Amino acid sequence: MQATELSHPTHQQAGLQVIKRDGRLVPFDATKIAVALGKAFLAVEGEGARGSERVHDLVEAMTVAISAAIARRQVARIAIEDIQDLAELALMRGGHHKIARAYVLWREARAAGRAAEAAPAPQRWMHDAAGARVPLDVAALRARVEAACDGLADVSAEAVTDRVLNTLYDGVTAAELDEALILGARSLIETDPGYSFVAARLLADRIRGEAMAAVLGRAEETDLAVYFPAFVAHGIRAGLLDPALAAFDLPRLAAALRPERDRRFQYLGLQTLHDRYFLHEDGVRFELPQAFFMRVAMGLALREKFRDGRAIEFYELLSSFDFMASTPTLFNSGTPRPQLSSCFLTTIPDDLDAIFSGIRDNALLAKYSGGIGNDWTPVRGLGAHIRGTNGESQGIVPFLKVANDTAIAVNQGGKRKGAVCAYLETWHIDVEEFLDLRKNTGDDRRRTHDMNTANWVPDLFMERVEADGPWTLSSPDEVPELHELTGSAFRAAYEAAEARAAAGGLRVHRRTRAVDLWRRMLSMLFETGHPWITFKDPCNIRSPQGHVGTVHSSNLCTEITLNTSTDEVAVCNLGSVNLAAHVTPDGLDRAKLARTVATAMRMLDNVIDVNLYTIPQAERSNLRHRPVGLGLMGFQDALQTLCIPYSSEAAVAFADESMEAISFHAITASCDLADERGAYASFAGSLWSRGVLPCDSLELLAEARGGAVFDTSARLDWTGLRERVKRGMRNSNCLAIAPTATISNICGVSQSIEPAFQNLYVKSNMSGEFTQVNAALVADLKVRGLWDEVMISDLKYHDGALGPIARVPEDLKALYATAFEIAPDWLVRAAARRQKWIDQAQSLNLYMAEPSGRKLDALYRLAWKSGLKTTYYLRAKAATRVEKSTLSGADNTLNAVMVSGVCSLDDPTCEACQ
Known part of the structure; x- marks a missing residue:
């Protein structure tokens, strides 16, 4: 190639050095990139490229782009080969395929020439740990890698x-x-x-x-x-x-x-x-x-x-890796401040001192890595009368703003940001403002951009939605009874409050169509990812602890359903079984699972006694009820070991079978601990004491819903266990499926009950960016002779999905379908079968590739009708921004995905992602 006379930009980066092939360091000079690109154009287009304004502009634009890509790396040194990779990538992305081919051939020819002329490699030098200049021992380096x-x-x-x-x-x-x-x-x-x-x-x-x-x-x-x-x-x-x-x-x-x-x-x-x-x-x-x-x-x-x-x-x-404790336990166990519990649930009273005391409690609970769910329903709404000042309330939003900023201020020692979720019942007069809290428009003083929010929805509201009936909003200071009541008792009290409002007996109220409010709830869920949809009545009707209080909210990740009150802060202690480690191609290893669960339950029960409690209400509650939440991770890995596609009846059946086994062994282990250590203090009067197990409480929900039908089939013999349970349980609650994002990373398995987001992608979290590849998929593609550079490039191009890749067999496409390729109904059906065995709830994300109002309406009505207690994030593939690279490209951002209206799977403010 001949030198070009093109003028070139002098885009420099102060301090950046280029590592030459012989190890020398030279200052970065973007002019040399432009020269190389210019030579490539001259080689293909001939002398016509010399002096061409078009070529000059193309070269200048690509040089600037390459320099910017290098700057984004924020490195002090870069290898010459990496710069050449970026130049090749820029030519390809610009559609200059002939030029790129010439550039590649030139690089290959230069490499061959260097190899032919190769002399003994010059001695390289390094500085050892003591700072002394010594020869680089290449043989020792190779030995370390081998x-x-x-x-x-x-x-x-x-x-x-x-x-x-x-x-x-x-x-x-x-x-x-x-x-x-x-x-x-x-x-x-x-x-x-x-x-x-x-x-x-x-x-x-x-x-x-x-x-x-x-x-x-x-x-x-x-x-x-x-x-x-x-x-x-x-x-x-x-x-x-x-x-x-x-x-x-x-x-x-x-x-x-x-x-x-x-x-x-x-x-x-x-x-x-x-x-x-x-x-x-x-x-x-x-x-x-x-x-x-x-x-x-x-x-x-x-x-x-x-x-x-x-x-x-x-x-x-x-x-x-058969079981992993939750992040707070891993952070703090064995330290002088052993705050080991994962989740805290609080009720915020309707009193100024108590409100700020509750926000202070949030800070203390978050300090050592606790995730928090606040029940804000008791706080009076906008326009309600304040007797002490004879004024009007500004509602809950200003206080939520303070709670939001407190969560950000308490960053858990830099390990992860404080995180809190606010819950509000659907009849609260401020519910429409509550729906807008996460919007990016409007008065920023009435927005909480960092706080999670969730709707606490009674069955009566869903029934009004189904019937296209009216819905009356009111302030809790005038109807405080609604906060504590559930089921038929709530229905009677609500209808009485409606009658009072119609007769002018309520100072603050508003009447709307239930369907209109429901549609707005779904619209905000899609637009902002919040508030989540959680269901008050199944959480309470099926609660083992209904005899001592009411479940007023869930937690930060929607899997915990425990009682709260003004003098009790609910606490839950979490850990997860690695289901993938308890499955072989022949099915569940039940003996190993029983051993794992027995030890895991003992560990979780021990958390309660060694735990550091930062507020007395949490200690009182946890020692009295002793709830734990044993969950699972690696569900999709287990399915793939069994060659079961997520979108199948077999997957629903396996969700049922595996959760039944975990539930059976967890309840058995709690009985064993009760025999050794005694039953929990509030056991008498609980559903357990009456021999009503989680699978039995599903019948209570069916009865409350007027004879609704749920799957109640079972594989194991529960009769003998019921008799043991009636004699005593060590723990008021045993089961909850948490998101497990970080602990599943530690164990190298799929997150919780999640389908795979993508089969090849870059995951970003507080530790950096990490290329993730589905190892089981790669193994299967290797067996069929399909794993090659073309397949890698195809996976990148199609966002980690196999569906559009024609040469992949249909059975592999089904088995390795990614989250947005799976109809969300399958996720709900599998979750419903798990839910019958769980005394708390599960963090259930729902995915929708092409969302619409009609589809969202059908999906969330199905979740309610299926008896689910809670749902978590809606991950909608509405708007994505994807940057792809070639296999050899130095800019290895494979799929940087920004999803509208959802948690991104790697949100550092989200406990699920940590």
């Missing part, structure tokens, strides 16, 4: 090493070399999910050196028997571990550690633990992965009689 690849199929140590060597510069530091190894493996994850394990193992090596140096003063140490007792002592001295941990038999616990289990981590899981969970002092992590799991186990075993043995038992369950 060790990380050991035992993994279809990964190449040579490919990783080559990528690393191409990015190193002369004088690289030891820390930068470690990072380069990890990033080299990470960059190949899209080609094969096995590289996720390679990256994780290289990261584990770095973590081990960091922790050993911090605790023992020598990074090369590998013996956990030496490290672990010193780790405990170090953590206690730093004030980060409970001194009570020193009383354990530390040599025995150290001997029980399983360092080989580090190799089970995928990169996203281990990086998340390192960034947000491992203990650190002045930013230096001194906690190793297996020490982390043992620390959590020790914290949960503190009150056990045989605590060393129990700690090992708990450690085995956690480190195997």
Whole structure:
């Protein structure tokens, strides 16, 4: 190619350096990009391109775009090959395919020429950990990568090493070399999910050196028997571990550690633990992965009689990924401030002092990672009379604004943002303003852009919607009885209040069509993602604890349904069974599941006794009722192991079967704990004490709804268990399915009961961006000879969906259908079959590829009629912005998706995403 005489932009980036192929560093100069692009045009278009204004403008625009792409990376150095990849990508995106082909051929020719002329590679130098300049030991580098690849199929140590060597510069530091190894493996994850394990193992090596140096003063140490007792002592001295941990038999616990289990981590899981969970002092992590799991186990075993043995038992369950405790438990177990509970539910009274006391309680509960649900229904509405000042109330919105800002201010030590959800019953006079809280238009003083919101909907409202009847809104200071009543009692009181309003007996009220309000609820749900739709009556009619109070709301993620009052703040303690680890191609491993659930329930019950309670109302409630919420994750992984498509009757049946088994064993375990430790204090009078199990309470809901029909089939023998339950339960509630987003990442399985969002995508969270590939899909495509670069590019182009890819067989398209390819009715049907076995609720996201008012109406009416207690986010594929890259492109943003009116799956303000 001949040099071009085109004028070029001089778009520079101060401080950015380019790593040449020999490792030298030179300043970045965008002019050289323009020269290379100009040569490519000259090579194809000949002398006509010289002096062409069209070519000049094209080259200048592409050079600016490439420079901007480099700037977005926010790096200090970039390899020359990465810049050339971006230039190739820019030509392709601009439609200049002949020019791009010439550019590729030129690069290949230059590479061949360099290979033919290859002389011995010049010696590269690095700075070791002590800062000394030493030769780069390429053989040792290759050995590290080969060790990380050991035992993994279809990964190449040579490919990783080559990528690393191409990015190193002369004088690289030891820390930068470690990072380069990890990033080299990470960059190949899209080609094969096995590289996720390679990256994780290289990261584990770095973590081990960091922790050993911090605790023992020598990074090369590998013996956990030496490290672990010193780790405990170090953590206690730093004030980060409970001194009570020193009383354990530390040599025995150290001997029980399983360092080989580090190799089970995928990169996203281990990086998340390192960034947000491992203990650190002045930013230096001194906690190793297996020490982390043992620390959590020790914290949960503190009150056990045989605590060393129990700690090992708990450690085995956690480190195997068969069960995982919730994020607050993982954060705080074994520390001096063991706030281990996940969820808190409060009722805000109608009193100024109490309102601000409730907001203060939110801050205290959020401080140590609790997620909060507030029941705001008792607070009087806009225009209601205030006796003390003889004035009019401004309603709930100004107070919600304060609660919103409090949640943002309390950021849980930088680990995740505070998060709260406000609940309001549908008859409240402020409900229409409540619907608008998340809008981006209007008076910002009456908007809460960071707070989640949810409608608390009585059955009577849904019946009025069905009948196209009227609906009367009123203020709770005039009709306080409505807040506490459910079912037929609520119906009678509401109709009496309507009559009072019609007769002029209520000062503040408004009458509307129920259908009009319902449509507005659905419209706001689609437009802003809020408020969610949750159902008051099934939550109460089926509550085991109806004898001691009312369920006034759910929690931050809509899976907890516990009583609240002015003197009781409900608390729930969560953990999730990894269903994927309890399934083989032949079905559920019931014996293993029974063992896992028994130990998990013991761990959750222990949380209640070792927990730090930041407000007395929470302690009083939790010790009195002892609720826990055992859930599950990896549901879609389990389906794929069984070769069952989500959109099938078989999937609905498996949802029923698996949840029945978990429920049976959880209730059995609670009975066993009651035999050992005694029943919970408020057991007498509960549904349990009457022998009414969750599957039996479905009949109570059917009766309340005038003979509605629900599936009540069962596979297991519940008769004997009913008799045991009547003698005593340790826990008022046992089951709830939480979102599990972060703990499922740790375990490397699909989130909760969710269908896969995409089969190939980039996940963004507080730890960075991570390429995610469905490993089971890749394995099946390999068997059929379909996994290649073309398939990777097709998956990127089609947003991780197989449906549009013609060469993929129909059975694989069905099995690996993504969330927006699955009709949402299937999600509701599967959830309804689970719900009969659950004494609380489930975080149920609903997906709709082509939403409309009619479809939303039908979907949410189906959820109500199916007996669901709650729903969670609506994820509507209404408007997406997708950026795609080539396989070799250096800008590896595969599918950056912005979805209108939904949670994005990676929202740092959302507990579900953390």
